[in-house]
Structure formats: C-alpha cells, structure tokens
Amino acid sequence: MSARYADGSLPESATWSLERHLEACTPCATTVSRAVGATGVATAVLAEIRGSVLLAIAEAEAHEAAGAAHHPSPSPNRRLGRALWAAGPALRGPWVVALLLVCAAAAGLAYGAGFDGARPLLLAFAPVLPLAGVALSYGPHADPMYEISATTPSGGLRLLLTRTAAVLGVSLPLLTAVGAFLPGPPGIPGAAAWLLPALALVLGALALGSYVGCRTATGIVAAGWTFAVLLPVFSVSGDGGGDSGGDGRTLPVTALAEQLAQYLSGVSVQGGWAVAAALCAGVLALRRHSFDFSPGSGRGLRFDRLENP
Known part of the structure; x- marks a missing residue:
C-alpha cells in the first residue's frame, strides 16, 4: 500500500483513509515517508512547496513590519x-x-x-x-x-x-x-x-x-x-x-x-x-x-x- 500511495496509483478512498491513519500512527507515517522519498517523484514538488512557503512567510513578516510602523498600538479597550x-x-x-x-x-x-x-x-x-x-x-x-x-x-x-x-x-x-x-x-x-x-x-x-x-x-x-x-x-x-x-x-x-x-x-x-x-x-x-x-x-x-x- 505504501508503494501504491507513493506512485499515486492508490484509489482516492483508500488514500484518504491512509492519510487519516497516518495522523495517529508514527511507524506507518515513517514507512510511507520512506516510500515517497524513494520514488523521487515528490522531491521536486516538495522543494517547490517549501520555497513557496518560505517566500510567503518572508512577505508576511515584511508586511507586518510595515504595518507596525504606520498603525498605532491596540487600544486600551482591546487590551482589556x-x-x-x-x-x-x-x-x-x-x-x-x-x-x-x-x-x-x-x-x-x-x-x-x-x-x-x-x-x-x-x-x-x-x-x-x-x-x-x-x-x-x-x-x-x-x-x-x-x-x-x-x-x-x-x-x-x-x-x-x-x-x-x-x-x-x-x-x-x-x-x-x-x-x-x-x-x-x-x-x-x-x-x-x-x-x-x-x-x-x-x-x-x-x-x-x-x-x-x-x-x-x-x-x-x-x-x-x-x-x-x-x-x-x-x-x-x-x-x-x-x-x-x-x-x-x-x-x-x-x-x-x-x-x-x-x-x-x-x-x-x-x-x-x-x-x-x-x-x-x-x-x-x-x-x-x-x-x-x-x-x-x-x-x-x-x-x-x-x-x-
């Protein structure tokens, strides 16, 4: 099942059940992770996702820093x-x-x-x-x-x-x-x-x-x-x-x-x-x-x- 999940041939219903199971089972999650890594198919996709997430975090931090310089601190009523x-x-x-x-x-x-x-x-x-x-x-x-x-x-x-x-x-x-x-x-x-x-x-x-x-x-x-x-x-x-x-x-x-x-x-x-x-x-x-x-x-x-x- 791990190999079929890694290459994308597992049916959708079985994929959903497996992913729900992996949230609570560490040994199975490790096995599936190794199978996905061995195929090499997901490496490029994961690298692209990681880059997108890091870019979004950097943009959000820059936006917050800019907003903090232009907006006053929370009002006393909000703090209360x-x-x-x-x-x-x-x-x-x-x-x-x-x-x-x-x-x-x-x-x-x-x-x-x-x-x-x-x-x-x-x-x-x-x-x-x-x-x-x-x-x-x-x-x-x-x-x-x-x-x-x-x-x-x-x-x-x-x-x-x-x-x-x-x-x-x-x-x-x-x-x-x-x-x-x-x-x-x-x-x-x-x-x-x-x-x-x-x-x-x-x-x-x-x-x-x-x-x-x-x-x-x-x-x-x-x-x-x-x-x-x-x-x-x-x-x-x-x-x-x-x-x-x-x-x-x-x-x-x-x-x-x-x-x-x-x-x-x-x-x-x-x-x-x-x-x-x-x-x-x-x-x-x-x-x-x-x-x-x-x-x-x-x-x-x-x-x-x-x-x-």
Whole structure:
C-alpha cells in the first residue's frame, strides 16, 4: 500500500483513509515517508512547496513590519477585552456577583444585625468561593470555545492556571479585606489565616481534576472542606458540650471559632498546609499532559488502525 500511495496509483478512498491513519500512527507515517522519498517523484514538488512557503512567510513578516510602523498600538479597550478573555468566564459571569453578595451579606450581618458570627462564617466558607470560580472558568460546560482554546499553544494547563490565578487575584484580597473589617469572637483566627489553606485546596482540586475533571474535583474538595468544618460544630452543639450559654448548650459561633482555630491557627498547622500545597503542585506538574487536548488523548478524534494488504 505504501508503494501504491507513493506512485499515486492508490484509489482516492483508500488514500484518504491512509492519510487519516497516518495522523495517529508514527511507524506507518515513517514507512510511507520512506516510500515517497524513494520514488523521487515528490522531491521536486516538495522543494517547490517549501520555497513557496518560505517566500510567503518572508512577505508576511515584511508586511507586518510595515504595518507596525504606520498603525498605532491596540487600544486600551482591546487590551482589556483580551485580558477579560484570558481571565475566563468566571470573572465575566455570576461568580463575581455571588462573591460581592457574600461580602456584602457578611458586612450586613455584622454591623446591621449585630451578629457576632459573621466573621467565623466568612472564614469557614471563604476557601470554597475560589473553588467555585475555578470550576466556572475552565471546561466545556463553562467555555463555549473550550475545544478551540484548548488546542492552541496557550491552552490546556497553561490556560487553566491563568484563569485560576485570575480567580485567586480577585477573591483572595477581597475576602481578606472584608474579613479584617468584621468583628469576631475571642480566639477566631486572623483574617489572612485562610489564604494558605485556600491555595492548598485549589491546587488539590487542580491535581484531582487531572483524573476526574475540573468541575467534579472542585465539587469534591469543596464538599470535603465544608463537612470537615461544619460537622464537628453541629456535633458538639447537639451534644451540649463546651462553653455553656445558660441553657447548657454550646453557642454555634463559639464552636465554629474553635474549629476554625484547629484548622487555621498555629505555625504547625500552616506548615502542614504549605506541605500539602507543595505536594499537590508536584502532582499537578506530573499530570500536566492530562489537560492537553489532542486526537490521541481520547478527547478528540479517534483513528482506526488500517491493515496493509
């Protein structure tokens, strides 16, 4: 079949099937390339094509150089549009609105309703908000141009990390500032104590996403953090242990502050989160190719193997 393909005697339908197969089969592509080179028929044609391509590239570069000298740089609005596209759908969708509503609700509860548990609640749910932003930033469910952007040189893990950085760049300073502005009960961790755990959770979600997908992984990590924080609080409050509030029951705010202190306060705790973040980053680096979109990865076109007659 290789010889018939090289001399042009192979039927059109078989030629098309063979060329599709060669896109995914390196050994067969090498065999066909050697057969074509041995005939010598395609040498002159390939040389002419190569010369035409090089000439077109030189003309395009000269045209771009001439155009750059006469045209101004892109407008600020165009640059802003590119930055918003790189930031991802989460920063252009309801996630930012939800983030602002959470911050406004926390401030309203603290200073409008006099609720002293606004800051503990914000610290409890703050690590979940960046995870939601990451889930809404990447994947076919979030980006209608996912398949196109994922196949570009800047797609895959690079695009995912860019959008994750944009989500963290918006959520971390905003939530930390609001947390510092809110009053809290004694023993509550500092407003910035959740930053390193949040980074570890995001990296863990990305590493897990290389196996199960970004949206599923962020949901699993967010649910795990929420249950780990809230279940002990409700358990202690329901058993009536801890500080008494006159009726022998522990106040949920106090229990929540104590639980957050166990997860966020202390050098050893923060060191543990740093080690977890480093390990998750290492797994993500090892699994970086799992985010690539290519025909051979099972997420694109699949090619059937052909048998040579």
